[in-house]
Amino acid sequence: MYETLKRLLHLGEVVAKPRRVDGCACCGRCCEAFGGHLHASARDLARWRREGREDLLSRVNRLGWIWVDPPSNRLLDPCPFLSREAAGRKVCSINATKPDMCRDYPTVAHGHRCLNGVFLKL
Numbered sequence: 484m485y486e487t488l489k490r491l492l493h494l495g496e497v498v499a500k501p502r503r504v505d506g507c508a509c510c511g512r513c514c515e516a517f518g519g520h521l522h523a524s525a526r527d528l529a530r531w532r533r534e535g536r537e538d539l540l541s542r543v544n545r546l547g548w549i550w551v552d553p554p555s556n557r558l559l560d561p562c563p564f565l566s567r568e569a570a571g572r573k574v575c576s577i578n579a580t581k582p583d584m585c586r587d588y589p590t591v592a593h594g595h596r597c598l599n600g601v602f603l604k605l
């Protein structure tokens with residue numbers, strides 16, 4: 484019965500297809516490439532208000548683009564929150580509350596592939 488269903492729904496191909504699942508290598512390439520072209524979502528803004536993150540809210544321009552330099556209101560490129568750790572690792576210093584765009588990357592629009600590998604979001 485299950486085999487028939489699988490055949491009818493073509494699940495056999497999907498299940499059998501080999502998939503590569505990697506973890507983030509913390510190379511920072513995606514943040515360096517895209518970190519200057521981000522947009523805050525309504526959820527980001529609500530969360531940052533709830534968390535009292537004036538430091539982040541002050542880096543959002545009136546159209547929702549991030550991250551700006553507060554005194555000049557100019558968009559920063561690269562992202563100011565990418566920090567370098569030992570052994571060449573680059574990490575997000577606001578990881579716990581980073582923007583949805585960063586959290587969702589890589590999306591289906593990227594084929595679930597980041598700049599440095601293949602990721603699966605199930």
Ligand code: SF4
Pocket residue numbers: 506507508509510511512513514597598599600
């Ligand atoms: S490019 Fe890929 S491996 Fe490198 S930091 Fe971004 S998600 Fe991680």
Ligand code: SF4
Pocket residue numbers: 513514517518562563564565566574575576577578581582585
């Ligand atoms: S906010 Fe964090 S995850 Fe997003 S681009 Fe900057 S360093 Fe990368």
